[in-house]
Amino acid sequence: MKAGAAVGRRAGITGKRWVFISTLAIMGLLLFVPSFHNDYINLTFRNILMYAAMSYGWNLIGGYTGYVSFGNVAFFGIGAYCSAVLSKTGIDNVFADVGLALVMCALFAIVVGLPILRLRGHYFGIATLGVALGLTDLANNLDFVGGSGGLNLKQADQAHFYLYYYAMWAVTLVCMLATFFIARSKLGYAFVAIRENEEAAQVLGISPTRYKVIAWALGGMMGGAAGAVFAPANGFVDPGTAFAVDNNVFPIAMAILGGMGTASGPFIGALLLSGVNEILQEKFLWLHSLFFGAIIVLIVVFLPRGLMYLVGLRGGVRRWLSDLRAFRV
Amino acid sequence: MLRIIRLFLVAAFALASLGVPVAQVGAAGDTIVFGSAVSLTGSLTKEGHLTQEGYDFWKDYVNAHGGLKVGGKSYKVDIKYYDDESKPNNASQLAERLIDQDHVDFLLGPYGSGTAFTVAGIAERKKMPMVEGNGAAEKIFSQGYRYTFGVLSPAKKYLQRVLEMALLQKPRPQTLAISASSDAFSLEVQDGAVAWAKDHGLNVVYANKYPDGATDVSSVISAIKAAKPDIILNAGHLQDAILVNKGLKEQNVIAKLYGYSVGPDTPDFVSTLGKDAEDIVGGAQWSEAVTYQGVPGFYRTAKEYADAFDKQFHHRPDYHNAESTAACLAFQYALEKAGSLDKEKVRDALAGLDMITFFGLIKFDSRGLNVFKPMVVNQIENGKLVTVWPAAIAKAKVKYPARPWSAR
Numbered sequence: 001m002k003a004g005a006a007v008g009r010r011a012g013i014t015g016k017r018w019v020f021i022s023t024l025a026i027m028g029l030l031l032f033v034p035s036f037h038n039d040y041i042n043l044t045f046r047n048i049l050m051y052a053a054m055s056y057g058w059n060l061i062g063g064y065t066g067y068v069s070f071g072n073v074a075f076f077g078i079g080a081y082c083s084a085v086l087s088k089t090g091i092d093n094v095f096a097d098v099g100l101a102l103v104m105c106a107l108f109a110i111v112v113g114l115p116i117l118r119l120r121g122h123y124f125g126i127a128t129l130g131v132a133l134g135l136t137d138l139a140n141n142l143d144f145v146g147g148s149g150g151l152n153l154k155q156a157d158q159a160h161f162y163l164y165y166y167a168m169w170a171v172t173l174v175c176m177l178a179t180f181f182i183a184r185s186k187l188g189y190a191f192v193a194i195r196e197n198e199e200a201a202q203v204l205g206i207s208p209t210r211y212k213v214i215a216w217a218l219g220g221m222m223g224g225a226a227g228a229v230f231a232p233a234n235g236f237v238d239p240g241t242a243f244a245v246d247n248n249v250f251p252i253a254m255a256i257l258g259g260m261g262t263a264s265g266p267f268i269g270a271l272l273l274s275g276v277n278e279i280l281q282e283k284f285l286w287l288h289s290l291f292f293g294a295i296i297v298l299i300v301v302f303l304p305r306g307l308m309y310l311v312g313l314r315g316g317v318r319r320w321l322s323d324l325r326a327f328r329v
Numbered sequence: 330m331l332r333i334i335r336l337f338l339v340a341a342f343a344l345a346s347l348g349v350p351v352a353q354v355g356a357a358g359d360t361i362v363f364g365s366a367v368s369l370t371g372s373l374t375k376e377g378h379l380t381q382e383g384y385d386f387w388k389d390y391v392n393a394h395g396g397l398k399v400g401g402k403s404y405k406v407d408i409k410y411y412d413d414e415s416k417p418n419n420a421s422q423l424a425e426r427l428i429d430q431d432h433v434d435f436l437l438g439p440y441g442s443g444t445a446f447t448v449a450g451i452a453e454r455k456k457m458p459m460v461e462g463n464g465a466a467e468k469i470f471s472q473g474y475r476y477t478f479g480v481l482s483p484a485k486k487y488l489q490r491v492l493e494m495a496l497l498q499k500p501r502p503q504t505l506a507i508s509a510s511s512d513a514f515s516l517e518v519q520d521g522a523v524a525w526a527k528d529h530g531l532n533v534v535y536a537n538k539y540p541d542g543a544t545d546v547s548s549v550i551s552a553i554k555a556a557k558p559d560i561i562l563n564a565g566h567l568q569d570a571i572l573v574n575k576g577l578k579e580q581n582v583i584a585k586l587y588g589y590s591v592g593p594d595t596p597d598f599v600s601t602l603g604k605d606a607e608d609i610v611g612g613a614q615w616s617e618a619v620t621y622q623g624v625p626g627f628y629r630t631a632k633e634y635a636d637a638f639d640k641q642f643h644h645r646p647d648y649h650n651a652e653s654t655a656a657c658l659a660f661q662y663a664l665e666k667a668g669s670l671d672k673e674k675v676r677d678a679l680a681g682l683d684m685i686t687f688f689g690l691i692k693f694d695s696r697g698l699n700v701f702k703p704m705v706v707n708q709i710e711n712g713k714l715v716t717v718w719p720a721a722i723a724k725a726k727v728k729y730p731a732r733p734w735s736a737r
Binding site for chain 2: 038039040041042043044047137140147148149150152155156157158161234235236238240241244246281285286288289
């Protein structure tokens with residue numbers, strides 16, 4: 001739970017400044033991905049951006065506020081279904097999709113967050129998992145969103161295929177900048193205060209439930225926006241794709257790898273983990289999932305505070321080992 | 330110093346992840362490269378493997394017999410595989426990769442209707458001909474797509490033949506219970522069976538679905554037991570069939586006939602369930618018993634195909650193997666007919682195909698679906714698959730009513 005704390009202390013509340021500037025530079029480069037005219041590269045990077053946006057969403061509640069959520073895929077799913085339902089009514093406009101997703105996700109986060117964010121620590125995690133599973137079942141059984149058969153959206157032609165790339169890029173950039181500025185504002189300090197010591201924060205006049213709900217809602221809106229762009233790009237939404245386990249787990253793993261509670265961590269984690277996954281899939285037809293899983297385990301064991309921690313590390317291997325020991329029982 | 334090393338490491342990491350693996354396998358000189366993302370891990374692993382065997386069997390045959398003759402030139406054949414982990418999301422990304430990164434010449438379908446549906450959308454956008462033998466949901470073919478062709482009979486027909494056979498047995502069954510997994514294919518199988526049953530005076534006493542990939546169906550089984558049906562059917566895949574069969578035995582649900590859509594035909598069904606698999610029937614796209622006489626260019630009868638297949642893979646082919654091989658055959662005949670590797674010409678040749686093969690007639694309706702080939706019904710007797718319907722090709726009479734679980 002306190003994994004992000006050390007980073008917060010050592011590298012500032014958003015991470016190292018030069019790292020964030022480099023991250024922005026890479027984002028700038030990604031704007032040129034469509035010029036490859038290669039749909040595979042386009043789709044791969046669109047997925048990286050999508051995971052990054054979801055990871056930023058998780059990072060606000062899990063990384064900054066210290067409340068580990070296992071149900072943020074719920075927002076991605078809501079966003080995806082918002083687009084699908086709009087498409088069904090004849091509206092195929094990515095701005096409308098994202099707009100509706102933002103509103104619905106914020107509402108959902110507030111309505112569901114008020115009761116479950118009164119829970120502490122693990123209990124909150126379990127409750128969020130329940131929220132995600134419940135929504136999956138709901139989508140499976142609601143006929144107006146197609147039930148388990150799902151909904152078809154307007155099939156993207158080549159021009160739209162590029163448009164959705166830029167849309168996802170924009171969503172991710174906004175998530176990244178929003179995280180940066182939120183973290184440096186009073187709001188961000190309130191989140192970190194809750195993570196470090198909820199009682200102390202309360203004594204200082206911060207209402208934990210209110211700020212936790214704000215963190216969850218803002219994070220949820222990020223995931224929802226990603227889902228709203230994903231759905232028309234994919235052309236099809238069903239409960240299995242909207243609430244996929246991968247979409248729940250990957251963003252968390254990416255935030256941990258990059259560095260929780262930083263403004264660059266989720267993006268760097270998404271870039272690296274997706275890259276490694278692509279290479280493994282290419283090289284190992286049979287055992288790629290095994291290797292991928294092993295890599296995630298190794299990261300959690302040896303780099304529990306993520307790459308941002310490594311970047312900020314002073315004192316070499318010895319310091320790293322002693323920090324690792326502090327992490328163990 | 331340490332700082333520089335760290336910087337270097339981070340940069341190297343970033344570059345490694347950015348440098349997308351470059352693999353240029355397709356379209357090279359004398360080789361025609363097909364691409365396919367099949368399910369080699371995940372819930373459809375077994376079926377995915379059978380699909381791959383079917384493809385590989387055709388590839389080996391063609392390469393051993395001088396290759397594919399297209400426009401007076403002989404080409405070797407290669408197939409580039411990826412593992413979609415039984416997830417439609419992965420299948421779409423891998424399809425893009427096969428087309429734009431690996432530059433394959435044509436696509437062979439993935440396993441399953443869900444994945445075939447997403448890949449078909451991409452094939453359409455990229456104007457890339459795809460023949461698939463493992464996605465029977467009509468949903469794939471009702472989108473107006475021009476580039477996707479399915480060699481198999483539609484999902485709705487999977488269990489209709491089982492019912493057709495059942496109604497001719499004595500004593501005539503009166504009631505039907507049918508459960509279905511909540512995936513596109515299984516729901517269509519269920520719809521088709523229910524509609525047929527209602528048209529033919531069978532009373533449907535239970536028809537419901539359970540979540541896709543469920544690992545516990547005991548509540549479904551209890552509900553079926555309470556409905557006391559004469560016929561119990563399940564629409565799903567291999568894992569569903571095994572799960573439902575185990576549940577029916579555990580709760581000792583007695584009916585006159587038990588039938589599953591996908592499952593009984595795959596070798597793993599019998600090896601997993603042993604005696605409990607006895608008397609179970611399954612709707613099948615093909616069996617060794619079919620008597621088609623195919624056109625030259627490949628094994629011409631089901632028996633020749635099955636014997637040669639057995640020699641290579643050390644098990645008898647099931648219908649997944651056969652329909653996968655048939656998808657390749659469609660390409661073979663279309664390429665020969667088109668006399669060109671041009672994608673439009675090959676698409677048109679596919680659309681106009683009308684060929685008898687060991688698998689049956691391969692001919693597509695305007696949607697690209699092979700509605701012309703009938704289904705068969707198999708039953709497990711003494712651990713072996715025996716074709717019991719249609720009567721003209723049946724190797725034995727169906728064992729009806731099925732024995733109680735304790736007497737198998």
